[in-house]
Amino acid sequence: xxxxxxxxxxxxxxxxxxxxxxxxxxxxxxxxxxxxxxxxxxxxxxxxxxxxxxxxxxxxxxxxxxxxxxxxxxxxxxxxxxxxxxxxxxxxxxxxxxxxxxxxxxxxxxxxxxxxxxxxxxxxxxxxxxxxxxxxxxxxxxxxxxxxxxxxxxxxxxxxxxxxxxxxxxxxxxxxxxxxxxxxxxxxxxxxxxxxxxxxxxxxxxxxxxxxxxxxxxxxxxxxxxxxxxxxxxxxxxxxxxxxxxxxxxxxxxxxxxxxxxxxxxxxxxxxxxxxxxxxxxxxxxxxxxxxxxxxxxxxxxxxxxxxxxxxxxxxx
Amino acid sequence: xxxxxxxxxxxxxxxxxxxxxxxxxxxxxxxxxxxxxxxxxxxxxxxxxxxxxxxxxxxxxxxxxxxxxxxxxxxxxxxxxxxxxxxxxxxxxxxxxxxxxxxxxxxxxxxxxxxxxxxxxxxxxxxxxxxxxxxxxxxxxxxxxxxxxxxxxxxxxxxxxxxxxxxxxxxxxxxxxxxxxxxxxxxxxxxxxxxxxxxxxxxxxxxxxxxxxxxxxxxxxxxxxxxxxxxxxxxxxxxxxxxxxxxxxxxxxxxxxxxxxxxxxxxxxxxxxxxxxxxxxxxxxxxxxxxxxxxxxxxxxxxxxxxxxxxxxxxxx
Numbered sequence: 001x002x003x004x005x006x007x008x009x010x011x012x013x014x015x016x017x018x019x020x021x022x023x024x025x026x027x028x029x030x031x032x033x034x035x036x037x038x039x040x041x042x043x044x045x046x047x048x049x050x051x052x053x054x055x056x057x058x059x060x061x062x063x064x065x066x067x068x069x070x071x072x073x074x075x076x077x078x079x080x081x082x083x084x085x086x087x088x089x090x091x092x093x094x095x096x097x098x099x100x101x102x103x104x105x106x107x108x109x110x111x112x113x114x115x116x117x118x119x120x121x122x123x124x125x126x127x128x129x130x131x132x133x134x135x136x137x138x139x140x141x142x143x144x145x146x147x148x149x150x151x152x153x154x155x156x157x158x159x160x161x162x163x164x165x166x167x168x169x170x171x172x173x174x175x176x177x178x179x180x181x182x183x184x185x186x187x188x189x190x191x192x193x194x195x196x197x198x199x200x201x202x203x204x205x206x207x208x209x210x211x212x213x214x215x216x217x218x219x220x221x222x223x224x225x226x227x228x229x230x231x232x233x234x235x236x237x238x239x240x241x242x243x244x245x246x247x248x249x250x251x252x253x254x255x256x257x258x259x260x261x262x263x264x265x266x267x268x269x270x271x272x273x274x275x276x277x278x279x280x281x282x283x284x285x286x287x288x289x290x291x292x293x294x295x296x297x298x299x300x301x302x303x304x305x306x307x308x309x310x311x312x313x314x315x316x317x
Numbered sequence: 318x319x320x321x322x323x324x325x326x327x328x329x330x331x332x333x334x335x336x337x338x339x340x341x342x343x344x345x346x347x348x349x350x351x352x353x354x355x356x357x358x359x360x361x362x363x364x365x366x367x368x369x370x371x372x373x374x375x376x377x378x379x380x381x382x383x384x385x386x387x388x389x390x391x392x393x394x395x396x397x398x399x400x401x402x403x404x405x406x407x408x409x410x411x412x413x414x415x416x417x418x419x420x421x422x423x424x425x426x427x428x429x430x431x432x433x434x435x436x437x438x439x440x441x442x443x444x445x446x447x448x449x450x451x452x453x454x455x456x457x458x459x460x461x462x463x464x465x466x467x468x469x470x471x472x473x474x475x476x477x478x479x480x481x482x483x484x485x486x487x488x489x490x491x492x493x494x495x496x497x498x499x500x501x502x503x504x505x506x507x508x509x510x511x512x513x514x515x516x517x518x519x520x521x522x523x524x525x526x527x528x529x530x531x532x533x534x535x536x537x538x539x540x541x542x543x544x545x546x547x548x549x550x551x552x553x554x555x556x557x558x559x560x561x562x563x564x565x566x567x568x569x570x571x572x573x574x575x576x577x578x579x580x581x582x583x584x585x586x587x588x589x590x591x592x593x594x595x596x597x598x599x600x601x602x603x604x605x606x607x608x609x610x611x612x613x614x615x616x617x618x619x620x621x622x623x624x625x626x627x628x629x630x631x632x633x634x
Contacts, residue, residue, distance in 0.1 A: 021355055021458070022393075022460055026388050026393070026460050026540075027359060027389040027523075027524060028392070028393045028395070029359075030357055031355060031357075031358060032356070032455070033350045033355075035352075038347050038348060039347070039348040039350050039356070039450075039623060040345045040346070040347055041346045041348060041401060041433060042345035042434065043401040043434050043436050043446075043448065044436050045403045047438050047439065047440040050438065050440060051438070064486045066468075072344040073345060075340075075344040076345045078345070084358060084448055085360075086446035086448075088362060088364055088444050116358060117358055117359065117360050118360065119360050119361050119362045121362045121364050121367065121444075123367060123442055123444055124442050125440055125441050127405050127438075127440055129362070129436070131360065131401055131403075132346075133356075138338075138349070141338070141339060141347045143339055144343050144344070145343075153326075162327065170445075206346060214381070219321075223343075227450050254348075
């Protein structure tokens with residue numbers, strides 16, 4: 001099975017997107033961008049053994065490789081349209097490819113993005129680069145650099161679940177509904193595309209939580225030239241996480257774990273629109289802190305400064 | 318040096334492209350597509366030890382990784398605009414990154430394409446995926462599927478040089494000007510972007526020669542549902558190649574060697590425009606055969622059928 005056969009067999013599917021003039025299969029795809037819209041381009045790579053355990057179900061690998069990119073599209077406030085896939089594999093395993101493609105197209109269908117191109121190559125490990133194109137109204141793209149003193153800091157969903165799920169995959173834990181839930185948050189994260197598109201109207205800055213809430217918030221504040229405070233008691237922790245691990249470990253997962261692909265953004269702290277939006281979209285949005293003059297992040301526990309960098313091991317109890 | 322530092326240090330450069338609204342460095346780039354143009358998207362991956370020898374000068378790796386993609390843009394008849402880079406590295410070596418980026422930007426400057434995004438990850442080998450966006454007038458993109466009986470088959474430049482150059486890199490040859498020339502054709506191939514844009518007006522089908530002239534022509538004829546004949550005596554072979562290897566080996570390199578990144582296209586065989594174009598652009602364009610009804614490729618040597626699949630070793634003499 002050569003690379004052309006792989007593409008034909010697993011990755012060519014009919015599409016109803018009439019803006020695709022020439023689909024996957026030629027030297028390149030030809031696409032008709034939406035008139036009067038800007039184009040958003042993102043790219044993210046997953047390496048086996050680095051970004052996911054080699055034991056991860058191939059369908060989950062396919063799903064995740066799309067969602068981590070959709071999350072960047074969401075953080076720009078854009079609508080995903082088209083994607084390309086650069087896939088490096090050790091061997092062309094039918095079973096792996098079939099399930100990988102299944103997960104990839106599950107995510108593609110769920111978020112209405114169409115695969116328009118790809119390249120399949122042989123290497124000594126699995127490397128998956130997905131690139132997504134989206135569109136956004138001119139001037140309404142969200143960036144990391146618009147946070148201003150007085151803004152509230154908000155985050156969608158719950159944080160820490162995916163990192164706990166990954167830790168369970170790596171070190172094991174007794175099977176339970178809570179364990180399954182957390183593993184699934186790692187294997188099948190949500191991309192907050194609908195939230196991103198909705199907050200593009202009023203949010204000042206946004207970033208997706210891929211490397212850990214603390215570090216990603218730090219990047220956004222740095223890009224904006226401002227400081228922030230984070231109220232630990234306000235961090236949205238899932239009941240599954242808090243039932244399974246001690247509070248300190250849950251905070252550790254939430255702050256430095258990464259992999260959540262939630263959106264962190266800043267906006268007018270009184271925006272009633274946010275509460276309304278959360279209800280409308282069925283996605284929790286929590287206010288977790290505020291933006292100040294200066295630089296760096298102050299963590300507060302019930303209003304008092306708190307050093308979050310707890311070095312302890314992550315034990316499941 | 319973490320991935321953010323790598324991007325900042327080696328890959329963020331000022332750009333004068335006013336259609337880039339948000340450049341590299343945020344969650345995604347925001348681009349303003351040319352009004353009334355279609356978008357062309359291509360992606361190609363190079364794996365160290367598979368697509369280039371590990372000993373290849375890093376600047377050449379950077380240059381090549383851009384050109385192999387530009388060649389796909391050229392084969393669509395499009396103008397390159399923006400690119401993203403997904404780079405997987407074993408280690409963050411300053412010396413390697415500096416020279417890789419230098420070669421990458423040399424190609425980018427030469428072909429007027431701007432780096433707008435990237436992702437740097439750690440893996441066990443070097444994997445480089447470049448994705449390029451270009452634009453083209455609606456309806457004028459070239460495809461592989463438009464070849465028609467009666468068309469002439471044309472190819473730009475010379476074929477076989479790059480494959481011979483790779484073979485020299487892998488197995489060695491006594492140093493000479495001819496050897497240097499062929500190695501350079503592998504290390505620094507040309508992307509026929511100007512030719513592609515010019516022939517978009519009248520060519521019927523096009524493909525870039527990445528996997529070998531025979532195989533790539535076969536793909537184009539298959540996509541068009543036609544057959545072709547190839548006159549071996551018309552294959553454009555460089556004097557450097559024919560001085561260095563026997564004629565049979567030169568043909569072997571030319572037909573199955575790949576790596577040339579020349580354009581193969583079909584058009585009206587009498588198109589005087591082609592000769593004029595070749596002169597105007599300073600790029601040789603040779604008529605090497607013709608399109609017929611049926612399927613498959615017939616190789617002709619001075620008009621008589623010839624089986625090209627010579628199994629001999631490739632010796633340099």
